[in-house]
Amino acid sequence: MFTINFNDKTTLYEQLYHRIRTDIESGFLGQNEKLPSKRKLAKHLQISISTVQNAYEQLLAEGYIISKEKKGYYVCDEPVFAGRKIIIPPPLVITEPQAESPQFDLKTNAVDTEHFPYSVWSRLMRESMRENPTVLLHSLHPQGNYDLRVEIANYLQAFRDVNITPEQIILGAGIEYIIGLITELLPVAFFAYENPGYMKIRKILESRRMDAVAVPVDNNGLIVEKLAQTGATAVFVTASNHFPTGAVMGVGRRRQLIEWAEQSDERYIIEDDFNSEFRFVLKPIPALQSLDTSEKVIYINSFAQTLAPSLRMAYAVLPETLLQRYREKLMFYSCTVSQFEQLTLKRFLQGGYYERHLGRMKTVYRNRQKIFIDGLSPIIENLILDGQKAGLHLQIKSAKLTECELVKLANDKGVRVYPFSDFYAVPPPETHTVALGFAGCGDDELREVAGRLCAAWE
Amino acid sequence: MFTINFNDKTTLYEQLYHRIRTDIESGFLGQNEKLPSKRKLAKHLQISISTVQNAYEQLLAEGYIISKEKKGYYVCDEPVFAGRKIIIPPPLVITEPQAESPQFDLKTNAVDTEHFPYSVWSRLMRESMRENPTVLLHSLHPQGNYDLRVEIANYLQAFRDVNITPEQIILGAGIEYIIGLITELLPVAFFAYENPGYMKIRKILESRRMDAVAVPVDNNGLIVEKLAQTGATAVFVTASNHFPTGAVMGVGRRRQLIEWAEQSDERYIIEDDFNSEFRFVLKPIPALQSLDTSEKVIYINSFAQTLAPSLRMAYAVLPETLLQRYREKLMFYSCTVSQFEQLTLKRFLQGGYYERHLGRMKTVYRNRQKIFIDGLSPIIENLILDGQKAGLHLQIKSAKLTECELVKLANDKGVRVYPFSDFYAVPPPETHTVALGFAGCGDDELREVAGRLCAAWE
Numbered sequence: 046m047f048t049i050n051f052n053d054k055t056t057l058y059e060q061l062y063h064r065i066r067t068d069i070e071s072g073f074l075g076q077n078e079k080l081p082s083k084r085k086l087a088k089h090l091q092i093s094i095s096t097v098q099n100a101y102e103q104l105l106a107e108g109y110i111i112s113k114e115k116k117g118y119y120v121c122d123e124p125v126f127a128g129r130k131i132i133i134p135p136p137l138v139i140t141e142p143q144a145e146s147p148q149f150d151l152k153t154n155a156v157d158t159e160h161f162p163y164s165v166w167s168r169l170m171r172e173s174m175r176e177n178p179t180v181l182l183h184s185l186h187p188q189g190n191y192d193l194r195v196e197i198a199n200y201l202q203a204f205r206d207v208n209i210t211p212e213q214i215i216l217g218a219g220i221e222y223i224i225g226l227i228t229e230l231l232p233v234a235f236f237a238y239e240n241p242g243y244m245k246i247r248k249i250l251e252s253r254r255m256d257a258v259a260v261p262v263d264n265n266g267l268i269v270e271k272l273a274q275t276g277a278t279a280v281f282v283t284a285s286n287h288f289p290t291g292a293v294m295g296v297g298r299r300r301q302l303i304e305w306a307e308q309s310d311e312r313y314i315i316e317d318d319f320n321s322e323f324r325f326v327l328k329p330i331p332a333l334q335s336l337d338t339s340e341k342v343i344y345i346n347s348f349a350q351t352l353a354p355s356l357r358m359a360y361a362v363l364p365e366t367l368l369q370r371y372r373e374k375l376m377f378y379s380c381t382v383s384q385f386e387q388l389t390l391k392r393f394l395q396g397g398y399y400e401r402h403l404g405r406m407k408t409v410y411r412n413r414q415k416i417f418i419d420g421l422s423p424i425i426e427n428l429i430l431d432g433q434k435a436g437l438h439l440q441i442k443s444a445k446l447t448e449c450e451l452v453k454l455a456n457d458k459g460v461r462v463y464p465f466s467d468f469y470a471v472p473p474p475e476t477h478t479v480a481l482g483f484a485g486c487g488d489d490e491l492r493e494v495a496g497r498l499c500a501a502w503e
Numbered sequence: 504m505f506t507i508n509f510n511d512k513t514t515l516y517e518q519l520y521h522r523i524r525t526d527i528e529s530g531f532l533g534q535n536e537k538l539p540s541k542r543k544l545a546k547h548l549q550i551s552i553s554t555v556q557n558a559y560e561q562l563l564a565e566g567y568i569i570s571k572e573k574k575g576y577y578v579c580d581e582p583v584f585a586g587r588k589i590i591i592p593p594p595l596v597i598t599e600p601q602a603e604s605p606q607f608d609l610k611t612n613a614v615d616t617e618h619f620p621y622s623v624w625s626r627l628m629r630e631s632m633r634e635n636p637t638v639l640l641h642s643l644h645p646q647g648n649y650d651l652r653v654e655i656a657n658y659l660q661a662f663r664d665v666n667i668t669p670e671q672i673i674l675g676a677g678i679e680y681i682i683g684l685i686t687e688l689l690p691v692a693f694f695a696y697e698n699p700g701y702m703k704i705r706k707i708l709e710s711r712r713m714d715a716v717a718v719p720v721d722n723n724g725l726i727v728e729k730l731a732q733t734g735a736t737a738v739f740v741t742a743s744n745h746f747p748t749g750a751v752m753g754v755g756r757r758r759q760l761i762e763w764a765e766q767s768d769e770r771y772i773i774e775d776d777f778n779s780e781f782r783f784v785l786k787p788i789p790a791l792q793s794l795d796t797s798e799k800v801i802y803i804n805s806f807a808q809t810l811a812p813s814l815r816m817a818y819a820v821l822p823e824t825l826l827q828r829y830r831e832k833l834m835f836y837s838c839t840v841s842q843f844e845q846l847t848l849k850r851f852l853q854g855g856y857y858e859r860h861l862g863r864m865k866t867v868y869r870n871r872q873k874i875f876i877d878g879l880s881p882i883i884e885n886l887i888l889d890g891q892k893a894g895l896h897l898q899i900k901s902a903k904l905t906e907c908e909l910v911k912l913a914n915d916k917g918v919r920v921y922p923f924s925d926f927y928a929v930p931p932p933e934t935h936t937v938a939l940g941f942a943g944c945g946d947d948e949l950r951e952v953a954g955r956l957c958a959a960w961e
């Protein structure tokens with residue numbers, strides 16, 4: 046009936062289990078058929094009773110056979126893929142979509158990789174590994190490590206005029222996660238977002254089957270009258286450095302926006318303070334949150350562009366009313382940021398490394414921007430350059446060329462630039478602007494890129 | 504008009520900016536009021552013109568003043584919080600809810616912290632820090648590092664009979680994140696979950712405003728006839744080791760479940776293979792996914808219990824049809840797992856450390872379970888013990904005592920045990936069972952805990 050291969054490296058009981066299982070699956074052993082007793086089968090195969098016992102136990106556990114008291118073992122009385130051919134499908138070989146890569150990619154979310162503080166970070170990671178094992182491996186607070194939140198609160202107070210306590214901060218694995226969490230937090234979920242703007246917000250809202258509406262932006266930021274017409278209950282804004290135009294929402298418009306929110310308990314403003322750290326003229330524009338005396342602004346930001354996108358660390362700062370709601374509704378979610386990295390970032394902030402790193406990167410990026418603008422100077426007469434005051438990309442607007450032409454001409458020279466229509470929910474009929482992220486290229490590369498763009502667009 | 508403090512450490516232009524801003528906010532400078540010329544103010548204050556220039560520029564950027572060509576600078580013509588008292592609210596001191604902590608907490612999701620491979624992990628982290636900076640800091644694949652996915656595919660093939668390719672794997676920061684992603688992935692979202700079961704699934708579905716229904720479980724796992732009556736299009740199951748009862752779904756029931764899914768294109772099974780690694784008798788129960796020849800099973804699992812909950816690493820394995828959908832709809836989401844830790848885990852798997860660690864932890868946990876059961880033996884006559892075959896918790900059922908009584912008596916002795924009603928969507932009128940997680944306690948602690956429980960429940 047069965048043959049056992051004593052040279053096979055799988056155990057004897059597993060061989061026997063597999064053999065009987067195959068016979069059941071193939072129908073060779075029919076429903077309700079009696080199996081030989083353990084003793085009889087052991088004797089027949091010249092193996093121990095316990096080997097047979099183990100094989101039968103496994104088959105019992107998986108439901109292939111049943112045991113009837115004082116009668117013995119039987120094949121189960123339900124069809125077990127009988128008649129169906131069990132084919133293990135061959136591994137799918139699915140090629141992952143690869144982005145075509147031009148020589149230079151001026152994407153807006155690139156960062157420098159040269160100046161990352163590798164050795165400090167590495168040392169602090171090692172120190173974090175020596176923390177109390179329970180802290181390290183176990184007890185993640187849903188909002189994130191408390192001491193890290195203390196450091197973030199101090200930083201926000203000092204640099205963004207954001208006056209809060211660590212209890213209001215919730216850490217999450219990236220700004221997209223944080224945005225998702227907010228959609229679950231707010232009592233009514235009809236969201237507005239800036240147009241043009243950061244279109245991932247729209248994608249997240251659509252993916253989560255949320256009502257969402259685009260609101261136009263002028264050179265003073267989101268137009269509050271238009272927002273008021275939509276019926277939306279919450280709005281995402283980049284008040285201090287609008288993405289992608291770089292517009293600053295002035296204090297009058299800010300007041301208007303906060304007053305819009307104050308008109309209903311359900312209304313909230315989500316301030317995405319993306320890239321406000323990198324302002325190259327005078328002092329940073331204060332966060333909208335700093336004007337909020339009525340608990341209407343949720344402040345969100347991340348360490349993606351100031352440290353590295355591959356560290357998944359972002360956070361939201363909730364006003365008190367929403368904090369209570371978070372605790373009632375969402376505190377069951379575990380924190381999504383690795384504890385190791387939270388502890389490392391905590392040390393990085395405590396040691397003053399973050400402040401120094403930011404200062405250094407501001408200088409690095411200011412210089413890069415200058416090199417890039419200098420390199421583009423031969424064609425600046427024909428093109429309008431914008432976005433110099435802040436952020437890690439520039440905008441180029443052409444009177445003659447459309448964005449498609451700008452993109453194509455640059456691409457022909459091996460440079461990828463980004464059409465402004467990418468940043469629109471509904472693109473205007475014709476745009477003439479492209480975005481050029483300069484953060485990911487070194488100084489020499491930027492000189493090269495600028496030369497190529499001059500040749501492309503002259 | 505203004506006084507400048509030359510000893511203040513903030514820059515002169517910032518002092519001037521703040522002073523003018525305060526005057527505008529307080530109404531001291533009215534709407535449309537003309538400001539002194541830069542030259543005049545500089546002379547008056549005996550500071551340089553460029554200092555005044557900078558202050559005016561900052562006020563312009565923030566919208567407090569406007570510039571009229573050939574006329575000079577004016578306060579903006581909109582009210583700027585005029586008449587509103589700008590009070591920076593005092594920092595909220597909100598105490599974070601603290602769980603009361605009995606001396607010993609037998610929670611079901613605890614893990615051992617003694618045997619974590621600190622030194623290997625630390626070394627591999629250092630090695631990861633030396634990777635190519637672009638790989639390290641920049642280019643996260645949305646599904647996660649490819650080489651890590653190769654390792655996970657190999658592991659699943661070898662240990663869980665799950666026959667897949669790395670292209671089908673999507674990494675995420677914890678099983679909750681992965682569950683959320685799946686709710687966005689499936690075309691129709693009416694979800695069923697096991698009752699009793701892992702109630703976080705229900706919370707996630709409710710938080711995401713999804714339709715969800717509980718389906719009862721018997722000692723053969725989820726009851727498929729009951730599922731079919733609900734109209735749900737997708738179901739979460741723990742087929743190989745039901746949480747929290749430990750029931751194994753037999754092969755007949757598995758076939759029934761897959762056939763249920765095959766009846767409609769919209770139907771899917773999400774197999775949460777939680778804790779299947781820790782089976783203490785014979786060989787592991789194969790994953791349900793291994794029987795799926797019709798692209799109906801999404802396999803999900805994490806490294807939370809096999810490595811550490813504080814490493815936020817979980818994954819889903821998508822059947823090919825859903826993989827296409829993921830690529831069209833959800834690939835815009837950045838991967839939520841830190842790249843550093845992905846690279847470290849990759850090395851951990853490549854070096855064979857994970858397999859060894861699992862083997863060691865199986866022994867550790869088997870011994871702990873034995874110590875615990877031995878310690879409980881004096882009271883086992885009166886109580887029914889279950890859950891020994893797999894997983895990191897046991898169940899104790901009492902004929903006489905209710906779960907409330909069991910919990911309270913244990914608590915009086917400083918031991919927290921978990922009532923089974925916690926695991927129900929709608930708890931049965933009276934349960935007599937509690938769960939005892941033993942993974943988080945050392946051997947000596949378990950002897951102590953067992954002694955206390957004997958005293959509590961004898």
